[in-house]
Amino acid sequence: MTGAIRVMPWPDPVLDAIGHDPRSWYVETFWLPTLGPTALLLLRHLADRFETSPKGVDLPVAETAAALGLGPREGQHSPLIRSLTRLQQFELACSDGDVTIAVRKTLPPVHRRHVRRLPSGLQARHAEWIEEQATKPVDIARRRARRFALTLLVQDEPLDAVERALHASGFHPALAHEAVRWAREQAVILNDGSGSAPLPEAS
Numbered sequence: 374m375t376g377a378i379r380v381m382p383w384p385d386p387v388l389d390a391i392g393h394d395p396r397s398w399y400v401e402t403f404w405l406p407t408l409g410p411t412a413l414l415l416l417r418h419l420a421d422r423f424e425t426s427p428k429g430v431d432l433p434v435a436e437t438a439a440a441l442g443l444g445p446r447e448g449q450h451s452p453l454i455r456s457l458t459r460l461q462q463f464e465l466a467c468s469d470g471d472v473t474i475a476v477r478k479t480l481p482p483v484h485r486r487h488v489r490r491l492p493s494g495l496q497a498r499h500a501e502w503i504e505e506q507a508t509k510p511v512d513i514a515r516r517r518a519r520r521f522a523l524t525l526l527v528q529d530e531p532l533d534a535v536e537r538a539l540h541a542s543g544f545h546p547a548l549a550h551e552a553v554r555w556a557r558e559q560a561v562i563l564n565d566g567s568g569s570a571p572l573p574e575a576s
Contacts, residue, residue, distance in 0.1 A: 376472075378457075380419060381429035383467060383475035386528045387538040391521055392479030395420045403483045403499055406491055408463065412456040414441055416465070419476050482541060506543025515552065518544045522556035532557065 385392075393399045395416040405413050418441060422430045434453055438444060443452040457474055460466035466476045483491075488499050506514075518539055525535045532553055539549035 376434060378432045378434060379429060379473040380422075380432050381473065381475045382423050382427065382478050385477070385479075386525055386530050387534055388477065388481055389479050391538055391542040392477075392481055394479060399482075399502070400480055403488070403491065403495065403502075404480055406495065407483060407487045408459065408465075409456075411441075411443065411452055412459045415453065415456045416460070416476070416480075420478060423478055482543075503543055507545055511548070514544065514548060518548050518552035519555050522549075522552040523559050526553075526556045526560045 393404075395404075395413065400413065400416075408416075418437070419430075434451060438451060438453040441453070457466060457468075457476075460476060461468060461474075465480065466474055468474045483499070488496055491499065521539060521542070522535050525538065526532070530538075535556070536549050536553045539552060540546060544552070
């Protein structure tokens with residue numbers, strides 16, 4: 374890959390609804406030690422670009438590398454290309470084998486196997502973060518879970534995928550199940566209507 378690369382957003386209705394923005398505290402704290410600074414910097418750069426060009430961007434390899442402080446090198450061994458390859462290794466990007474790459478706009482929680490490789494202090498902080506997600510005030514957590522579930526269901530995501538997504542984001546299994554049931558009922562009401570009404574508020 375030399376010259377310019379076409380980089381497209383890699384959409385995922387579940388992940389885009391509950392995932393972590395590359396510029397977020399969570400990603401900087403827990404994904405940074407896993408991905409490394411160069412790959413994360415590239416993700417953040419692309420997140421900014423996707424906001425103004427949601428259909429994708431043409432990424433000049435040398436120019437982009439120089440702008441990110443990586444040096445204006447091209448070729449398979451340039452820091453920019455190595456970073457794109459690393460994102461693919463973590464399933465945060467995928468390639469068509471030519472000059473087009475799709476990159477995630479949001480990141481999932483760090484997988485348990487990668488959490489186990491973090492320094493002990495960060496492992497403890499991650500465990501605290503998970504506990505905080507589970508112990509947030511129930512009414513606030515319920516509203517968030519219902520809203521997430523309804524957003525995904527109206528995009529035709531399967532019920533089991535929605536419930537798994539809520540589990541992955543830290544919601545208690547019972548709360549996730551209740552939210553999916555509520556969202557299914559609301560989705561039926563929406564489908565029976567004109568389809569133009571706004572999503573109902575999760576109470």
